[in-house]
Amino acid sequence: MYSKIITHVEKYVTPTSHALKAFTSVLQPLELKKKENLIHPGTYIQHEFFVESGCLIAYYLDKKGHKHIIQFAIEDWWVGDFDAFYNKIPSKLYIEAIEDAKLWSISFNDLEQLYHDHPIFERYFRILVTRGFISQRKRVLSTLQENAKERYLDFCKTYPNIESRVPNYHIANYLGLSPESLSRIRKTLTEEGLNIDVGQP
Amino acid sequence: MYSKIITHVEKYVTPTSHALKAFTSVLQPLELKKKENLIHPGTYIQHEFFVESGCLIAYYLDKKGHKHIIQFAIEDWWVGDFDAFYNKIPSKLYIEAIEDAKLWSISFNDLEQLYHDHPIFERYFRILVTRGFISQRKRVLSTLQENAKERYLDFCKTYPNIESRVPNYHIANYLGLSPESLSRIRKTLTEEGLNIDVGQP
Numbered sequence: 494m495y496s497k498i499i500t501h502v503e504k505y506v507t508p509t510s511h512a513l514k515a516f517t518s519v520l521q522p523l524e525l526k527k528k529e530n531l532i533h534p535g536t537y538i539q540h541e542f543f544v545e546s547g548c549l550i551a552y553y554l555d556k557k558g559h560k561h562i563i564q565f566a567i568e569d570w571w572v573g574d575f576d577a578f579y580n581k582i583p584s585k586l587y588i589e590a591i592e593d594a595k596l597w598s599i600s601f602n603d604l605e606q607l608y609h610d611h612p613i614f615e616r617y618f619r620i621l622v623t624r625g626f627i628s629q630r631k632r633v634l635s636t637l638q639e640n641a642k643e644r645y646l647d648f649c650k651t652y653p654n655i656e657s658r659v660p661n662y663h664i665a666n667y668l669g670l671s672p673e674s675l676s677r678i679r680k681t682l683t684e685e686g687l688n689i690d691v692g693q694p
Numbered sequence: 695m696y697s698k699i700i701t702h703v704e705k706y707v708t709p710t711s712h713a714l715k716a717f718t719s720v721l722q723p724l725e726l727k728k729k730e731n732l733i734h735p736g737t738y739i740q741h742e743f744f745v746e747s748g749c750l751i752a753y754y755l756d757k758k759g760h761k762h763i764i765q766f767a768i769e770d771w772w773v774g775d776f777d778a779f780y781n782k783i784p785s786k787l788y789i790e791a792i793e794d795a796k797l798w799s800i801s802f803n804d805l806e807q808l809y810h811d812h813p814i815f816e817r818y819f820r821i822l823v824t825r826g827f828i829s830q831r832k833r834v835l836s837t838l839q840e841n842a843k844e845r846y847l848d849f850c851k852t853y854p855n856i857e858s859r860v861p862n863y864h865i866a867n868y869l870g871l872s873p874e875s876l877s878r879i880r881k882t883l884t885e886e887g888l889n890i891d892v893g894q895p
Contacts, residue, residue: 553835563834576828585835612813619820626823627777629830633764634754634786636837 495520498543498597501569505620512611519603525549525590531572532588538577540598544570547594548658552587552666562667565655571621591659636669642678644668696721699744699798702770706821713812720804726750726791732773733789739778741799745771748795749859753788753867763868766856772822792860837870843879845869 495517502508502516523542525531531549532538544566551564551572563586566572577584578601599607608615628651635647648668649656656664665675696718703709703717724743726732732750733739745767752765752773764787767773778785779802800808809816829852836848849869850857857865866876 561835563831575824576831579824579828608817612816615813615816615820616809619816619823622820622823622827623776623780626827626830627780629827629834630764630777632834633830633837634762636834 497545497569501543502617506613506617508611508613508617512613515611516607516614519599519607520597521599523596523598525594525596527590527593530587530589531596532574532577532584532586534585534587535583536577537581538574538584539601541571541573541578541604543597543599544568544572545595545597547590547596548592548655549588549590549594550663552589553585554587560666562663565652565659565663565667567652567655567658591663641668641670641674642681645670645675645678645682698746698770702744703818707814707818709812709814709818713814716812717808717815720800720808721798722800724797724799726795726797728791728794731788731790732797733775733778733785733787735786735788736784737778738782739775739785740802742772742774742776742779742805744798744800745769745773746796746798748791748797749793749856750789750791750795751864753790754786755788761867763864766853766860766864766868768853768856768859792864842869842871842875843882846871846876846879846883 498520499513499517502513508516520543523531525547531542532551534554546568549566549572550562551566551574552560552562554560564572566588572588574584574586574588576582577586604614604618608618631647631651635644645664645668648664661675662672665672668675670678699721700714700718703714709717721744722741724732726748732743733752735755747769750767750773751763752767752775753761753763755761765773767789773789775785775787775789777783778787805815805819809819832848832852836845846865846869849865862876863873866873869876871879
């Protein structure tokens with residue numbers, strides 16, 4: 494039942510079976526139907542979530558009601574609103590299932606207790622957050638430096654398993670492009686024979 | 695000699711004096727003159743750096759030679775190229791002192807050993823990286839959602855002590871504005887009487 498999340502933990506750290514048991518004992522299962530929200534703005538967020546199956550998007554609605562997708566999350570990703578979770582402020586984000594999804598949740602208090610009792614989980618989350626930080630910084634750099642085609646190729650590398658599952662308009666939104674521009678980019682890549690590796694892990 | 699960095703550590707965690715001693719014993723001092731580079735592209739980065747005094751910028755030069763500032767760092771900030779440091783790939787960044795600066799450096803191997811021997815430092819860096827992640831995500835959100843005036847006010851909040859020390863053209867660059875646009879924004883804020891708090895911690 495916990496095999497996927499344990500495999501993910503063991504990809505980064507080597508906890509004792511005692512530490513793993515303490516970890517899984519505080520996980521709560523959660524299921525979402527497609528289009529259901531996990532988080533919406535204005536709420537206090539007391540959990541982080543591990544995606545067991547399915548796909549979610551985290552997005553922000555601006556004052557004009559325009560949607561801006563800031564993250565996709567599929568199997569083996571942690572998702573949540575870190576700012577709201579750690580700083581105990583209301584969320585500014587929506588997190589929505591775009592496929593039926595199964596998640597594990599862990600509460601702030603359980604996580605703090607786990608860090609205290611089993612510092613190996615401090616290590617696990619430090620490594621994950623560092624990877625997240627690097628990925629966010631790459632996104633800032635990529636917005637500054639690259640043209641749309643390069644940004645799309647970067648996206649395919651960052652999210653190799655998502656590209657074939659997610660509607661085009663979501664990907665265009667994440668990249669800050671119109672769906673028409675994204676289609677043109679894909680067409681050019683196909684003509685250049687560069688689409689072979691796209692979407693492959 | 696270590697008082698500033700120890701104060702910073704103790705702001706987030708409560709290490710034993712034994713753990714603190716292990717930490718300070720692996721710190722190396724480093725001085726940079728204004729305009730000197732700490733890091734430049736194409737090099738392998740084996741250290742992270744704590745700013746004891748002075749100011750640095752981290753920037754990327756695009757293919758056309760245009761500079762894009764992605765971070766400022768003053769006293770009490772850690773700075774480095776996390777992607778290059780953790781993933782053992784050549785740096786893509788410049789990090790340059792824009793004031794004479796005193797730094798502490800810690801090597802990758804010393805840091806790993808420290809994490810192993812004193813998990814409290816795993817906690818310290820997990821907390822710092824989480825704050826960094828949140829700040830990067832805010833920057834992505836801010837680029838998506840806000841107008842230039844709001845982005846400038848956000849900048850003043852994020853970097854309350856930098857604004858009065860850094861040339862305007864650096865701030866304009868970080869915000870993706872022309873220096874002229876930034877001047878106009880500042881003028882408007884002065885006229886609105888909103889400049890009183892700007893630049894204050």
